[in-house]
Amino acid sequence: MVEIAVAERDGVGADGASRPTEDHVAVLGNAVVVLDGATAPRPDLPSGGWYAGLLVRSLSQALTAEPEADLAVLLAGSIADVAGREGLEPGRSPSSTVAIARWTDESVDALVLADSPIIAFGPSGPDPLTDDRLVxxxxSGQLRTGADVRAKRNAPGGFWVAEAEPKAADEAVRRSWPRSEVEALLLATDGVSIGVDEYDLFDWPEVLALSRERGxxxxxxxxxxxxxxxxDGVRWPRAKRHDDQLLVLVEFGVAPG
Structure with a gap:
């Protein structure tokens, strides 16, 4: 039997003030979806959290209605669905990272778009699924200004996120494993993965061990x-003192016979 544990916590804005989290998670019968809404490119636009909330609901409905459909196709359809209903335009809309894990008795499929990784664990150790283009x-200093980010977002040679352009789904990083080779999954937003990637507090096996031991x-x-x-971000320079945090542990236990 699959067991799923979720931990999430609000961060603060760039001004240091408290605000609701822009991370979103959906736990379905055979899938988990994690999204991290990004800061909107203009202050007059809705927040990334607002967009991520709409997208996670659309993805949940799509995964439930078509549980075996291609993940990129489902993501493209959900991006188009939200953009169409809300009148969002490419390059002028809030955006979100996407991490989707889905399993059957035979396989585990995963999709990552932007910097919300999925780490699969099996007998040979961790197998991270990451999209490193944004990082x-x-x-490399190519995203110093807001104009840089807008020019590189959802563009060839740049980075890709869920926004208002369905073809971004085709740029997602994907992986599929035999179910028998996956003991557990971790799905994280960058407010958690930064502890591995930048702070060097632990590696992914240690994150798994800590999650299993203490949650x-x-x-x-x-x-x-x-x-x-x-x-003050002296040791670890960062835009916000505390980012939103979301971590999901999926324990598969014994593989189906």
Missing amino acids: SLRD PDAVLDAVRTAEKQDP
Whole structure:
């Protein structure tokens, strides 16, 4: 029997003030969807959290209605659905990362768009599914301004996110594993994965072990504690003192016979 544990926590805005989380999660019968709404490109636009909330509902309906359909096709349809209903235009709309994991008795399928990773664990250890394009551009200094981000978003040679352009789904990073080779999955937003990728607090096997021993909330606590010890971003420069956090642990146990 599949067991799923979820931990989530609000972050703060760029001004340091509290605000509702822009991360969203849906736990379905045979799937988990994690989205991280991004800051809108203009202050007069709706928030990324608003968009992510609409998209997670559309994806949940699509995954329930067509449980075996291609994940990229479902994502493209949900992007088109939300954009059509809300009158959103490419390049002028809020956006969101996407991480989808879905399983059957035979296989585990996963899709990642932008920086919300999925990590599969099996007998050979962790197998991360990541989309590193956004981080690579940021680390190479190509996203210094808002204009840089707008020019590179959903563009060849740039990075891809869910927004108002359905073809972004074709750019998602995907993986499929035999169900018998997957013991557990972690799905995370970057408010959690930063503890692995930048803070070096732990690696993914240690995140899994901590989540199993003390629950996913313990991982969130560890990241928050580190950030509180670096409140001004001296050791770890970052746009916000605390980002929204979301971590999902999917335990598969014994594979179906």
